[in-house]
Amino acid sequence: MQFNIPAEHKNASGVYVIRNTTNRRVYVGSTVNLRRRFNGHRAALISNTHHNGPLQRYFNKYGAGGLSFNLLELVALDANELAKVEQHYITLFNAAHRKTGFNIDPQVYPSPKLSESTKKKLARKRGPLSEQHKLKLSEYAKGRTPPTKGKKLSAEHRAKIGIGQLGRASPMKGRKASEETRQKLSLARTGKKQSPETIAKRNASRQRYFENRQAKPAPS
DSSP: OEEEOOGGGTTOOEEEEEEETTTOOEEEEEESOHHHHHHHHHHHHHTTOOSOHHHHHHHHHHOSTTEEEEEEEEOOSOHHHHHHHHHHHHHHTTTTSTTTBOOSOSSOOOOOOOOHHHHHHHHSOOOOOOHHHHHHHHHHHTTOOOTTTTOOOOHHHHHHHHHHHTTOOOTTTTOOOOHHHHHHHHHHHTTOOOOHHHHHHHHHHHHHHHHHHHHSOOOO
């Protein structure tokens, strides 16, 4: 899915549309941060857990290649105004009709009103998470079963995921783990047994690495 939002507006609030090139159906939504909402849509579609059934079925059938995320209108950080503008475009595009749109409900319901302090926090770029915040997230995640646990993706679904990842740089590219992080990773792996398949894959990867190094010509 393409992110067709100008760089200067990627963290802005507003109303957006997800279009597809196959049958021109659209999904209209609103958000306080366009980039984060795009990432949320893409992650949910890839993991087959999107809240919108029609959009998920389209993705499962055609993949991410025909989808694009576009800005319709920039809107101030106001719940009522966001809902008002979103409602306008849902009606304009007939986005809740199954032949022309993916939206399920033709009526938009405003989110709870944002306080001034919340608006300022959302307007700023989110900094690194505090240790207290990380601890809360960790406690929240304990005992929760991942939505994809026990599910095997078909070869077709894996191919679609691969297409969706094309051109995306790894978030770890160019970054080095600190000594503290390496120690934590080492402790986390202690006592864990790897399957014969995992060991075979790792050995094969190492073998290819050394073969490639030997094949490179020596510097003159």
